[in-house]
Amino acid sequence: MSEFKQPVVIFSDVIKHFGEVQALRGISFELFPGEALAIVGHNGAGKTTSIRLLLGLLKPDSGTVNVFGRDPYPEDEPNRVLRRHIGVVQEEDRLYLAMSAEENLLFWLSLYGVPANRQKERASSVLSMVGLEQRVRRKVGTFSKGMRRRLAIARALAVEPQVLILDEPTVGLDPEARVEVRKLLEGLVHQKGLTLLITSHDLNEVEKLCEKLLLIDSGQVLLAGSLAELRAGQQPELSIKLVFKNGNTFPDWLFQELTALPFVARLALEGNLLTVILNQGGEEPIGQIIARLTGAGIGIAAVEPRQLTLEEIYLQTTENHKRIVHEKK
Amino acid sequence: MKKNETNPMLVLFRKELSIVRQPTYWMSCLFMGGLVVWIYVFSPIESIQTMTQASPQIASYMATSYAQMFAILQPVWLFLLTWMFLATEAFTLEKTDGRLEMLLTTPLRLREVWAGKCLALLVLIYPYVLLVTGLVFSLQNAIWPTRLGIAPGINSLVLLISLFVGPLLAFGVGALLGLLTLRVNNANTIQSLTFILTFAVGFGGNYGLIALQKQAMNNLSDLLTWPVFWVYLALALALWLVVWLLLRGLNKDHVVQNMA
Numbered sequence: 001m002s003e004f005k006q007p008v009v010i011f012s013d014v015i016k017h018f019g020e021v022q023a024l025r026g027i028s029f030e031l032f033p034g035e036a037l038a039i040v041g042h043n044g045a046g047k048t049t050s051i052r053l054l055l056g057l058l059k060p061d062s063g064t065v066n067v068f069g070r071d072p073y074p075e076d077e078p079n080r081v082l083r084r085h086i087g088v089v090q091e092e093d094r095l096y097l098a099m100s101a102e103e104n105l106l107f108w109l110s111l112y113g114v115p116a117n118r119q120k121e122r123a124s125s126v127l128s129m130v131g132l133e134q135r136v137r138r139k140v141g142t143f144s145k146g147m148r149r150r151l152a153i154a155r156a157l158a159v160e161p162q163v164l165i166l167d168e169p170t171v172g173l174d175p176e177a178r179v180e181v182r183k184l185l186e187g188l189v190h191q192k193g194l195t196l197l198i199t200s201h202d203l204n205e206v207e208k209l210c211e212k213l214l215l216i217d218s219g220q221v222l223l224a225g226s227l228a229e230l231r232a233g234q235q236p237e238l239s240i241k242l243v244f245k246n247g248n249t250f251p252d253w254l255f256q257e258l259t260a261l262p263f264v265a266r267l268a269l270e271g272n273l274l275t276v277i278l279n280q281g282g283e284e285p286i287g288q289i290i291a292r293l294t295g296a297g298i299g300i301a302a303v304e305p306r307q308l309t310l311e312e313i314y315l316q317t318t319e320n321h322k323r324i325v326h327e328k329k
Numbered sequence: 330m331k332k333n334e335t336n337p338m339l340v341l342f343r344k345e346l347s348i349v350r351q352p353t354y355w356m357s358c359l360f361m362g363g364l365v366v367w368i369y370v371f372s373p374i375e376s377i378q379t380m381t382q383a384s385p386q387i388a389s390y391m392a393t394s395y396a397q398m399f400a401i402l403q404p405v406w407l408f409l410l411t412w413m414f415l416a417t418e419a420f421t422l423e424k425t426d427g428r429l430e431m432l433l434t435t436p437l438r439l440r441e442v443w444a445g446k447c448l449a450l451l452v453l454i455y456p457y458v459l460l461v462t463g464l465v466f467s468l469q470n471a472i473w474p475t476r477l478g479i480a481p482g483i484n485s486l487v488l489l490i491s492l493f494v495g496p497l498l499a500f501g502v503g504a505l506l507g508l509l510t511l512r513v514n515n516a517n518t519i520q521s522l523t524f525i526l527t528f529a530v531g532f533g534g535n536y537g538l539i540a541l542q543k544q545a546m547n548n549l550s551d552l553l554t555w556p557v558f559w560v561y562l563a564l565a566l567a568l569w570l571v572v573w574l575l576l577r578g579l580n581k582d583h584v585v586q587n588m589a
Contacts (some may be wrong), residue, residue: 018586052585055434059582075438075581080337083436094431098351110340111435 005032006069008163008195009054014063016049016219023049025219026063031212033162036189036196038210040203040314046219047199048091051167054197055088067163084112087161091168093152097141101132101151104140105158112159126154130184146177150184157188164188166198170205178202185209203310213310215317218325223317227310234313235265237306238276238286243299250274254296258289272301338441341432345419345449354453357414362461365407369399370468377477390549392473393482394542397553399465400491401561402534404458408499409527411454416503419446420510421520429511430588439581443511447504455496462491486553494561501568502526508575514587 009031016024024046031037039047052058053065056072056079065072068082096104105123114122127133130150140148149169156164169185170178182205189196189209200206206213213230215223223230242250250269258276259267263285266277274293278285286303293300308316348354373395380388423429423446432442466488469481506526510519538552545552 057430057433057581057585073581075440080436080438083434086434088431088434090427090431090434092427094426094428096428099347107340107344108435110335110343111337111432111437113334113337113436115334 005034007032007066008068009197010064010066011050011053012064012066014050014053014060014065016046016053016058017061023219024053024060027216027219027221028063029214029221029224031163031195031197033195034193035212036194036198036210037212037214038206039197039199039214039216040201040206041216042318044218045216047216048167049219050216051165051197051199054165055086056083084159085162087156087159087164089149089152089156089164089166089169091171093148095140095148095151095155098139100137100139101127101143101154102136104151105155108155109158114159122158122160126158127151129157129188130154144177145173146180149173149177149181153181153184153188161194163195163197166196166200168199168201170200170202182208203314207310215314217318217321222321223313230310230313231307234308234316236278236280237308238278238289239302239304239306240274240276240289240293241301241303242272242274242293243301244272245297245299248297250298251296254292254298258292261285261288264289336441337435337437338445341437341442341445342449342452345446346452348415348418348453354415358411358457361407361410362457362464365403365461366465366468369395369403369465370472374473374476377473377479381477381479386549387546388477389479389482390546391542392469392477392479394545394552396466396469396481396483396487397551398535398538398542399462400487400495401553401557402530402538403465404462404491404495405499406527406531406534407461408454408458408496409502409523409530411457412450412499412503412506413523413527415450415453416507416510416523417520419450420507421516424510424516424588427588430585433581433585439511439579439584440576443504443508443576443579447500447507450503450507451500455500458496459492466491486555486558490553490558490561494558494565498561498565498568501565501572504572505568505575508572508579511584512575512579512587 007030009029011027011029014024014027015022027046027050029037039050041047049058053060054067054072056067056074059073068085070078070082072079072082096107099107102120102123105126106119109119109122110116124133124136127136130153132147132150132154135143135147140151143151153166153169156166166185170181173181182202185205186208188194196209198206198209207227210227212226213223214221225233244250255267255269258264263279264276265279268275276289286305290300290303373391377388377391377395380391423432429442433439437445466481466483470483474480506519506523509522510516513519541552
């Protein structure tokens with residue numbers, strides 16, 4: 001792979017309306033070859049609209065959508081070729097239930113221009129990959145939801161895409177099927193090194209599959225970056241387990257003194273557990289807090305710096321955004 | 330597209346043809362065809378036979394007018410009825426189940442989706458209409474002269490309208506309805522419209538023709554004349570013009586927004 005990589009997907013200040021509703025309000029992001037990006041957000045945040053724009057199903061009102069260096073919307077010959085490099089799994093499976101698993105794949109491969117002599121081999125290979133090799137000739141109508149989703153993934157992979165787009169791949173599945181599909185995707189992403197764009201509500205799934213995240217709400221980007229960057233950008237949190245001697249309690253003056261420290265954002269005391277949210281990381285603030293606690297005669301049983309989970313980052317960011325929007329009103 | 334690659338529209342066309350594998354397709358074809366043959370070959374025999382004794386001239390006119398009534402209405406009705414059955418799967422369910430959107434993520438173009446489906450339905454329906462029409466005329470020609478002593482009077486005008494212009498008109502209606510299914514917000518509305526239209530043509534048209542036949546019987550004038558033929562042809566061409574204009578204005582963004 002060359003040192004300098006061109007982005008596979010570029011969204012630049014994309015705006016899209018549906019009548020009066022503004023679905024996207026200036027979304028920008030880039031996806032480079034080999035990267036896995038997750039777009040997360042509430043229902044109606046603009047995730048599926050972004051996917052539809054990327055697939056050239058919708059036309060942006062303004063801004064630029066660029067896939068492999070081209071506007072994907074026009075139905076011209078170069079875009080016909082471009083579509084062959086994109087595998088799609090939509091929120092619903094959208095398979096032909098009266099056809100067998102193999103027939104579904106052969107039809108799809110023919111649409112993508114795969115030569116007839118290579119179709120059967122390709123279909124059988126992806127069916128094995130998703131664990132459906134025993135059900136090649138079974139009608140899809142008889143499949144469970146999990147099996148249908150695996151077949152939908154197989155259909156997307158059968159065309160040997162350079163970019164795989166998954167719109168809510170585990171939504172509507174029971175916990176067992178969800179784990180099954182997630183494991184399959186994890187294997188594919190990590191072993192095959194596919195360029196992946198996924199929309200999901202399941203932040204667990206996102207954490208396992210993607211290294212980059214785009215959090216959108218009401219058609220706006222609230223947060224974007226690699227998971228490591230996003231975590232580093234969050235306020236560090238400290239849990240301190242206290243030991244009170246001789247029936248002492250936590251003195252009010254100490255609580256006020258700690259709150260007044262410039263590197264302390266928030267302080268919460270619950271029983272003998274003190275939670276400190278810091279404005280900055282590093283060892284010095286932790287050292288200072290511990291010194292003040294021990295100086296006041298409070299023993300320390302344990303100190304645990306805690307990293308925020310993706311879910312907490314998500315909730316914190318969306319709540320902050322809601323508060324800002326509310327204050328503006 | 331490389332030279333040895335199959336056009337995606339052709340792939341979709343072939344897939345749509347696979348409906349012939351469904352027993353329901355054959356059963357409905359047999360039922361509808363049988364019904365038409367019964368109504369236009371065997372059912373009129375008794376009424377013409379009764380008339381033969383009273384007025385051989387009127388009986389002969391009735392035999393001719395039955396063939397003309399068939400030519401004016403039945404190929405169109407049979408085409409639309411079969412279209413209605415097949416378009417439910419090919420257009421309406423494809424859209425409401427979201428498979429149409431999925432197809433648009435492939436190398437297929439929107440117009441190719443419409444054209445591939447319309448052509449497949451044409452290939453499935455037109456030979457069937459030709460077969461039933463041929464069967465009706467052949468049986469009328471074989472049975473009526475021996476049973477009634479009267480030939481059905483099938484002329485070039487009857488053949489032209491029943492074999493070409495009628496199906497062209499009905500195909501135009503079907504193609505227009507298919508296009509509207511892609512464009513409108515609620516595909517089921519078009520499905521209902523197809524249903525209403527088909528039965529309006531079937532029952533209303535038949536009722537109208539019987540009334541016309543009674544009127545025309547007074548002066549023994551033909552029901553099917555060249556002016557009727559030209560009106561039919563003009564109607565079919567006008568319909569295809571509307572289809573062409575709508576097709577030119579077909580906007581993928583609009584179609585996909587209506588799927589969402």
